Every structure is written in C-alpha cells, then in structure tokens.
Amino acid sequence: MLRNSRLSLHIPEPPARPGDRPDFRHLDLRPAGETRRPEPETPAHEMRDMPYALVRVLDEDGQAQGPWARGLPPETLRKGLEAMLLTRAFDDRIFRIHRQGKTSFFMRSTGEEALAVAPSLVLEPGDMCFPTYRNVGFLMARDYPLLDLVNQIFSNARDPLKGRQMPVLYSARDYGFYSVSGNLGSRVGHAVGWAMASAWSGDDRIALAYIGEGTTAEGAVHEALTFASVYHAPAILAISNNQWAISSFQGVAGGEETTFAARALAYGLPGLRVDGNDFLAVHAAVSWAAERARSNLGATLIEFVTLRIAGHSTSDDPTRYRPDDEARAFPLGDPVERLKGHMIALGIWTPEDHEALVAACEERIRAAVKQGESIGTLGVTKPPVGTMFEDVFKTPDWRQIRQRREVEG
Amino acid sequence: MATMNMIQAINSALDVMLDRDPKALIFGEDVGYFGGVFRATDGLAAKYGAKRCFDAPISEGGIIATAIGMGAYGLRPVVEIQFADYILPAYDQLVSEAARLRYRSAGDFWAPITVRTPYGGGIFGGQTHSSSPEAIFTHVTGLKTVIPSTPHDAKGLLIAAIEEDDPVIFLEPKRIYQGPFDGHPERPATPWSQHPASDVPEGYYAIPLGTANVVRAGRAVTVLAYGTMVHVALAAAAETGIDAEVIDLRSLVPLDIDTVTASVRKTGRCVIVHEASRFGGYGAELSALVQEECFYHLQAPIERVTGWDTPYPHAFEWDYFPGPARVGKALKRCVEAET
Structure with a gap:
C-alpha cells in the first residue's frame, strides 16, 4: 500500500546551515585508485557505472594510486602548482584591492584551481576553452600576461576589453579562452558548435566547456548536450560541482537524486565523476576525454567534485547561508596542498621550495597590480570614450556614428 | 535571368553561396533530405551533400548556439528556424550572445550567422504561425534585421546577409512566397511570374543591407x-x-x-x-x-x-x-x- 492520504512537496534543504557542523556525508566518496579506467575507445554503453564512481589518484599520503595515475613529468606538476599558486595569489590580492574600492566586483576561484589549471595543460594551442568566471587558472597555466588581467579588472585605459566587461569576464582568443559572460550555460552550445565546426572542417581541434552544477538546470545545457550527442562533437563538457550556486546548495540543481555526471547517461555520452581537487585525477580524466574526442569518438561529460571555498562574488556573504568552516571539513581537501604533498612525497619538492614559490607568485601579482594601478584603477583612467561605439558591428552604422559624434562633442 | 517565386529565389541564393563559399553550411529542422517545410532548401543536400545542408534537432536554442560556435570557429552558418513564432527559445542566444559577442570580446570573437525564418500572417496560421516579431530584433543592438518583399530582393539581400560578418535575422514574409499579395484574400492569388521582380539573375548578386x-x-x-x-x-x-x-x-x-x-x-x-x-x-x-x-x-x-x-x-x-x-x-x- 504505497498510496498516501496526502501529497507533500519536497523542497530540498542543505545538510548544514550557519551554526551547524559542516556535513558532506551525502558525497559518495571512495578511496583513490579504486575506480576503474576503461580504455578511451570503450563504447559509452559499457561505461554506465562511471558517473556513479569517483576518479581519484592522490591518496591521503600524497601517493598516486590506481589506473588513472599516469606518471606526469615533474615539470608538468611544477607548472600546475605554480599556476594554482599564482591563481590563489591573484584572487587574494584582487579581493583586497576590491575592498579598497579600486574595482567594482570580483570573483575568486579558491579551492577550484586544479580543475581549471590541469585541463589548460592538457589542451593544445589550437583547442578552445569556453570558460566560466571561475576559470582564470586556465589562463594562469598558459602564462597570460598578468598585467592584462589587472587592466581588465580595473577597466582602465589599457583594458584589453576596452572597459566593456565587468571584472573577470575575460576574453583571450590567442590563449584558447573564449569570451566569458555573466549569462549561465549559454556558451556550452557554442563549444559544441565550435567542436562540430572542427570535425566538419576535418581539423583535430577540440573544445572544452565549463559550467557549474547550478547551471546544469539551464535548458541551454540540455540543448547543447543533445547536439553534442547527435553530431558526436569533439568536446569535453565539464561541470564544476562546487556545492553552491550563490546560496543554493547542489540539491536545488537536482544533485540529491543522482550525480551531475549521470546527466550524460540520457544522452548516451560517457560521464566521469572526478575528484576536482586532485590535480592528477583532473589531468588524467581530461586527457582521457581529449583522446576520445580527438579519435572522433565524440563528447564526454565530466563532473568535478569540488568546493567553492570563497563566496560567490564580492557581492555575496556566504556566512548568511552556510557553515563558515566548510573548507576545513571538506573531505576532498585543498587542491594546492594535495599536489604539494604529492610532489614532496615524490621527492621533487620541499616545503622550502614551496614557500619560495608562494612568495615569488605573490611578488609577481603584487608587481602586476602595482603596474596596473599606475595605469589606472576603475574610473581613474579609461579607454577613449568614443571607443564604446566600436565593435557593435564590424562597421558602425549611422546610429553609432552620430551618437559617437554627440558624445565626443 | 530566370522567373522565380520567392522560395525559388531564396533557394537560389543558398545554392549560390554554398557554391561560392566552402565555409558556408545550412542546418535547421527538416532542411536536409526533405528540403524544408516551405521547400527553401529543396535539392541542396542532394547537390552538395549532407555535410553542407543537414537536419537539426527540434531545438531552436541549440540551433542558434551551435551556429554561433561554428561562426566563431570560422564557418558561415545559415540556419532556418521553421517559423518565426518558434524563434523565442533562441532569443537568449541572439540577444545575449550573437549580438554582443564581438562587442564584449572587443573584437576577439564574432558570430557571422544568418538566421532565416518565415514570418507573418495571411495563411490561417493562428497565433502560432503568423506573428511578425521584427521589433524584438530591431531593438537589440548588434543584430541586423532584413525583410525582402520580392524574389529579386530576397535573393540579393540573402546573399548580402550571408556575406555579413555580423548576425543577421532574415525574416521571410511567407504570405508572399508564391506570389505578391495585395491584401485582398477574396481575389484569386496571382503568381510571382506575372510580376517583374520575379526576373531573377541565376548567378551571384548582392543587394547591400541598409538600402531602401x-x-x-x-x-x-x-x-x-x-x-x-x-x-x-x-x-x-x-x-x-x-x-x-x-x-x-x-x-x-x-x-x-x-x-x-x-x-x-x-x-x-x-x-x-x-x-x-x-x-x-x-x-x-x-x-x-x-x-x-x-x-x-x-x-x-x-x-x-x-x-x-x-x-x-x-x-x-x-x-x-x-x-x-x-x-x-x-x-x-x-x-x-x-x-
């Protein structure tokens, strides 16, 4: 007798609120090395267990375990660690700069550095990343000029985006980094179309798109997944499940009933659930998906399980809706500390090396910010006002020409 | 010179552009093998292969989104939205993405896409097959909006639209696909062949956008x-x-x-x-x-x-x-x- 006398509406609630002990028991975790690694050419229907597993390489002692451990060269590990530290130093510095009123807005990616940095080192120069606003690590790993980031944050006279975008909504075509926007999910379809174009052209370039777990609820994401499936687009669709979409926990996006990686199943795509704070696991999973894509086997959906340590943005106060010590309690730890521990365990890194690198990254950021400040913080300098009428169209029509004349006087 | 109705003229423009531009491609609902519900792409898949003219899922948002991605890659997609009434699921893509991509990326990326879509009433289409949504596009900075009134103009304007490096909404008045319509439904329909603007050059010509x-x-x-x-x-x-x-x-x-x-x-x-x-x-x-x-x-x-x-x-x-x-x-x- 299943039938109840009355219906009741289920409204998801997170396991912990401010004042509660953080609770991550809902995360279905498993030890490093346990999850199998199918060969990349395996048909998707033979991998339907993968979205419910968890790809992990680094164990608690910093050792690489299991079939996903691919033995990355030490220089890749060093490069990855440096890019993560640079990202963290940048985030910390600009966050303070914002507090000083030198820019309007900022978003940190603290805790999510590995899932942006490692894929950047996997992708090749001709590939394209379709990022979110929390993926600056991708640029850090590619030595994007720090000063250009700072100038964009300040919307100053040397802003590469000419003062048109809020801070962190970068665009860097030459670095394989597509234009970021504040709209959510609306560029996953571009990534799929871009990847389809590569296949259509007989090229070997692939696309990587990021979204957050909250954005998986957008219709545009499902449209994009349909196209990725239908046309076997050589694309990697990455979901950063950082547990929070502003104040809404992942259950509000549908994470209570299944995993976000399992969204792949309905589209017949492979889905991987990956420890997003494990640099080696992220690198291995994206390499696997990239190999599939380049072998004309189509798209892969990857969920990176991680934690948004910082607030959503400088306009957000997470103490209002979640316990304030989630970062310490998060069972997947900190991506920087875990890679550092691994490198020390390998004997290629020391705590002294680490301290020196942290200091060097902070100094590089400090120097870039100082240089950016000398060019101008928000509102102090700007590109010439007339340039706001450029790039509306390839060639302005009479409206932009007339209005520009009016503004320029 | 050939005598064409508006559908034939549109088909001819697409044919010319597939032939001239190896990066041009067409996709949309029912446009491939079948040739479209209004026959605008009739024969193109057979002539150029499915790669140049293929069917898309019933997903207007997905059609426009993937077209933008293809355009950013360097292709020149021409997509069909079966009825203008059904373009609204793609409105976010047109407004937030296609129209602003060049601007927000300071010229890093752009969307050279053409969106063809039949619009307007007079065919007993009710409120789901008759609307004229031009104003929701003309209000969007960064989109171009084009509407032909004859076969000759339809071909020349569509070719110009496809050659544009900015996104163009190409609204086709479906009531006059087969013949000019003077607004008297009680009178017998006249075919385009009796109208001088049905004289359409078979080859390439473009009518610059912005010329009345x-x-x-x-x-x-x-x-x-x-x-x-x-x-x-x-x-x-x-x-x-x-x-x-x-x-x-x-x-x-x-x-x-x-x-x-x-x-x-x-x-x-x-x-x-x-x-x-x-x-x-x-x-x-x-x-x-x-x-x-x-x-x-x-x-x-x-x-x-x-x-x-x-x-x-x-x-x-x-x-x-x-x-x-x-x-x-x-x-x-x-x-x-x-x-």
Missing part, C-alpha cells in the same frame, strides 16, 4: 513599409488614387535613414505600415525618427497602420491584417489633414 527601395514615386505622402505590406501599400495607393511614394525599407537594421528623410521632406506626410501589432512596434521607431528628422517639413500627423494589439486570431485573420482598406483610409486622413 522607392517602389513607387509620388509627391503627396510617403508610405514606409516592408515585406508583404509593400504590396498592400501599393494596392492602397492605386485604389485611392493618392500620389503616394511607397518606400520598401528592405533592411530595418541598418535603416536607410537618408532615403526615408529625403522622401518625407519632399512629401511632408508619412504613413507607416506594418503587420505586427502596434504598441512598441518598429513603426513607433520610424515615427519617432521621422518626427526627429523631419518635424518642420511635416504637414500632417504621422499615421501608423498596423496589426491590432492582440495575438493573431485564427478566425479573425482578415480583421487583424492591415489590408488596403485600412491603409487607404490612413492615406486619405494624412493627405487631407491641414496644419
């Missing part, structure tokens, strides 16, 4: 129209005997403001005609522009003749449609008004 066409010269009043309503306006002028100058705008964005203002300054009177509903329609912008640019030349209030501010009702289609009688009345009011 004075289809009837006159001195008494300027009529601004586009799409099906060009033919209705001509019928109204003929039936009233008013010496109207009828301007077919052809491209709403960019607008040929010089041709509009030159005519209104000459006639001193202006009637604006469109099938879309009135409030906040493209006619409101035209009216404001004419007032701003030509106020001291105006001898009468500007008139608008439009669809009513209701959805397009199935049984009352001809009550909704701004036919020659309503246009004629407005012409009379306008020429008889005294300042």
